[in-house]
Amino acid sequence: MTTITRILFFACVSLLTGNVIKAQDQDLLKLVDSSKGTEPAWAAAAFKSTRVINGQSMELLGKGVLDVRILHRFGLINDGAKELFGLDQASMRIGLDYGITSNLTVGAGRSTLNKELDGFVKWRPIRQSVNGGSPVSVIWVSGVTVHTMPWADTTRKNKFSSRVAYYHEVIIGRKFSNAFSLQLSPIFVHRNLVTNADDENNTWALGIGGRLKLSKRTAFVVDYHPILSGREPGTKDPLSVGFDIETGGHVFQLHFSNSTGMNEKAFLTGTYDDFWKGDIRFGFNLSRVFQVGKKH
Amino acid sequence: MNQRIRKGIIAFSFLLVTAPLLAQDKYFTKSGSIGFVSKGNIETIQANHRSVTCVLDSRTGALQFAVLMKGFEFKKALMQEHFNENYVESDKYPKAEFRGQVVNNSDIAYTKDGEYKAHVKGKLTLHGQTKDVEADGKINVKNGKLVANSVFTILMSDYNISIPNLVKENMSNTVTITVNCTLDPLKS
Numbered sequence: 001m002t003t004i005t006r007i008l009f010f011a012c013v014s015l016l017t018g019n020v021i022k023a024q025d026q027d028l029l030k031l032v033d034s035s036k037g038t039e040p041a042w043a044a045a046a047f048k049s050t051r052v053i054n055g056q057s058m059e060l061l062g063k064g065v066l067d068v069r070i071l072h073r074f075g076l077i078n079d080g081a082k083e084l085f086g087l088d089q090a091s092m093r094i095g096l097d098y099g100i101t102s103n104l105t106v107g108a109g110r111s112t113l114n115k116e117l118d119g120f121v122k123w124r125p126i127r128q129s130v131n132g133g134s135p136v137s138v139i140w141v142s143g144v145t146v147h148t149m150p151w152a153d154t155t156r157k158n159k160f161s162s163r164v165a166y167y168h169e170v171i172i173g174r175k176f177s178n179a180f181s182l183q184l185s186p187i188f189v190h191r192n193l194v195t196n197a198d199d200e201n202n203t204w205a206l207g208i209g210g211r212l213k214l215s216k217r218t219a220f221v222v223d224y225h226p227i228l229s230g231r232e233p234g235t236k237d238p239l240s241v242g243f244d245i246e247t248g249g250h251v252f253q254l255h256f257s258n259s260t261g262m263n264e265k266a267f268l269t270g271t272y273d274d275f276w277k278g279d280i281r282f283g284f285n286l287s288r289v290f291q292v293g294k295k296h
Numbered sequence: 297m298n299q300r301i302r303k304g305i306i307a308f309s310f311l312l313v314t315a316p317l318l319a320q321d322k323y324f325t326k327s328g329s330i331g332f333v334s335k336g337n338i339e340t341i342q343a344n345h346r347s348v349t350c351v352l353d354s355r356t357g358a359l360q361f362a363v364l365m366k367g368f369e370f371k372k373a374l375m376q377e378h379f380n381e382n383y384v385e386s387d388k389y390p391k392a393e394f395r396g397q398v399v400n401n402s403d404i405a406y407t408k409d410g411e412y413k414a415h416v417k418g419k420l421t422l423h424g425q426t427k428d429v430e431a432d433g434k435i436n437v438k439n440g441k442l443v444a445n446s447v448f449t450i451l452m453s454d455y456n457i458s459i460p461n462l463v464k465e466n467m468s469n470t471v472t473i474t475v476n477c478t479l480d481p482l483k484s
Contacts, residue, residue, distance in 0.1 A: 029362050031351060041366060044380065178388075295373055296369075
């Protein structure tokens with residue numbers, strides 16, 4: 001009797017164990033834990049473009065990507081119908097940016113305003129990760145501008161260096177959610193030559209850039225640069241609001257702004273219109289990217 | 297020794313011995329490759345993934361795949377970004393999974409080198425949607441390893457992956473998926 005009980009007992013155990021093995025078959029993938037050893041997952045596309053509107057955004061180009069950028073700023077909308085609400089006047093910048101690595105972008109451009117050339121280097125030492133890495137991205141931008149206008153004062157001894165200005169910027173940004181990204185960017189501009197003897201050569205500003213996605217391919221963006229010190233007399237804080245519209249390889253940034261300058265030196269030291277008094281211009285940034293180099 | 301206890305020990309040892317034996321019927325890889333191509337009028341979308349997880353239970357024919365969507369590599373960086381952000385929404389649906397069965401499992405001699413035809417049926421979960429999928433493939437048994445190949449097609453619309461109207465003419469709704477995995481015996 002007891003022998004039979006024992007055999008029955010073991011039969012039961014075998015059946016149970018068999019069931020356990022069979023149950024494991026239901027989820028074979030659990031046998032090989034695939035979550036281990038995965039690479040860091042970066043927070044991608046905090047902004048649609050490498051610029052919030054005027055200022056640099058926390059985004060860089062991918063490796064081997066060439067970005068052709070055509071920027072327009074029109075006249076004041078409140079000039080009225082006679083000037084077709086500012087569209088009769090256009091100031092533009094044409095530029096090329098290139099991604100040397102996924103963390104290093106360089107770019108150059110020329111603006112019609114002051115016939116100015118500009119170039120920059122943008123480097124991302126810290127990148128926001130969504131699986132336990134850094135909560136923010138940190139980006140360093142350094143640039144130089146050279147205006148090529150005839151000398152305003154031909155009586156003094158003019159040196160090439162007088163045409164040159166520099167800017168340096170640190171961007172700290174975070175993609176908080178799929179829809180919302182925010183970045184702060186202290187920025188310093190040094191002009192070798194200023195208009196008047198008592199004008200400041202050094203200007204400090206704090207860039208504040210935000211994005212709110214409205215749909216998969218459109219977003220509302222704000223770009224604000226309060227001047228902290230060294231304000232060029234008569235200038236106002238540049239403020240721009242607009243929409244990013246993305247279609248395949250193009251990004252259209254349509255916006256309203258009080259600034260005309262399309263490089264950091266130009267919009268931080270040359271924005272004379274007051275946004276809050278309605279001195280607003282329409283403008284757009286057109287970006288088209290091409291994968292010209294190898295991604296790996 | 298008491299005979300009953302001896303019988304018990306024999307039965308128990310039998311269990312101990314058979315359990316690992318059963319487990320060795322499983323094959324796996326973490327570095328399988330899956331590629332897809334979608335050929336539209338203007339835009340060809342193509343990507344490859346080289347760290348696909350796949351497990352096959354040769355005893356039951358159960359076959360499962362797991363793919364991290366962000367692992368698909370595109371030639372164009374922006375295309376990869378759009379794939380993850382706008383099409384498959386990788387943040388919301390990070391993984392694609394296939395859970396199915398080799399229907400003709402008994403035709404395949406997993407211990408004997410050779411090439412065998414395999415017919416697989418199961419459910420593919422992608423972009424939060426689960427659909428039945430059927431595919432023909434081949435399993436090549438060689439030196440205790442399995443090389444599994446298959447090509448099949450799915451429709452993006454089946455998985456609620458929408459193509460914006462603006463580019464609808466340029467892109468195709470049909471996606472051809474190519475699977476190529478080398479499976480090693482799973483030692484547990």
